[in-house]
Amino acid sequence: MGSSSTFSWPYFYQYPPYFTRQPVKETADRQSGLWGSLILAYCKHHKLYVLSPSEDIPLWVNKDINRRLAPEAAVSFLDDLVAAGSALWLDGGAKARCLVLWRRLPDVAAAIASWAASYGMADSVMLLDELAAGPAVAGTELEGLHREVLLRALQVLEAQGKVKLFKGATPEEEGVKFL
């Protein structure tokens, strides 16, 4: 996983009723907002990109107060993040794997463009795998980027006319040309 410094939990994480989906709309809306922010902060801190609503992680399970967020509730809060453009379901209707965009795609795209500029990548071609990991991106903010995020950020750049994506015969041969 990512950073080893302690993650600081917000107040509501220690309060049992927040682990139950509230029936009253006003309270439920506020609850969803709080959980949405927590999900983004948690993923950002631990550099997590994919979440599963039923996995055994401290995000969904607070052992100190003996409460677990039910997967249906987690799905609901992730759905709200998706509606806000901060997450994507990777498996369509199954909703077992969610890509969490704790960094907005346009920001990731800008980071890639800036990296390309500072490393003089114009007219160069790279495999996507090399952009996600390897010596080219070691120590930069692109290192460790999840492939799904990388791909979608590059699609943003492609729409802006800054790169051209290539499909290879296999996923390993997918590449990008910086224009």
Added chain:
Amino acid sequence: MRRRPGIAGIQRDVATREQYRSAGEEVRRASLQQMKAQLVIFKSSLEAFALQHKADIRADPVFRAQFHTMCANIGVDPLASNKGMWAELLGFGDFYYELGVQLVEACLASRQLNGGLMELGALRAAVERRRGSRSDPVSEDDIVRAVRKLKVLGGGIDIVTIGRGTYIRSVPGEFNTDKNKVMELAQAAGYISAGQLASTAGWSSQRCERVLAELLKEGMAMIDDGAPDKLRLYWFPALMPQQQQ
């Protein structure tokens, strides 16, 4: 004097009683005038005192509370009017007016969290944060006085006692004795179940469900289905010990 029977004797008795009565009224009138004169002296002494200790009254909440008590004993209310002698003397009008505004803001800011019911200590802390570290400190007594002043203005704000705690209610709507009872019983643990409520308060299950549903709808209660025995618990954010954002 020997009383003699007969009409003359009766007439004399009436005359004597009349004399005593008018003498008594004279005494009363004189006493009243004396008291009024005394009060005038008290009040002017109080004014002199207030003027001399103005800085302490502003800066020290404990001293300020004692000053209020002294005023009350003499029958003077320095907060009676925003204008007038006392307001100018102490600047009290501004102080409590400002405090009123700040406490209403603090209540509104946390209303979503606690349904409009805020514990007095938590409110005082929130107001202090708003005032900043450089301003005069305020006590719970100050908050209560400011709330009373706001009530007079018809601000829809009220002081509610639940069990051993004091709460400021800033939402309209009825906080009836049933709701008060529920929260009083939940005060120690911060939560209660419908069953516990029924057995402790001796209410029918319908009555319990109704009050709990009302508290839920008003945002003063939240449900918790995650307890180990799966018993639904009702939690009250206003009873949380000072964890407001």
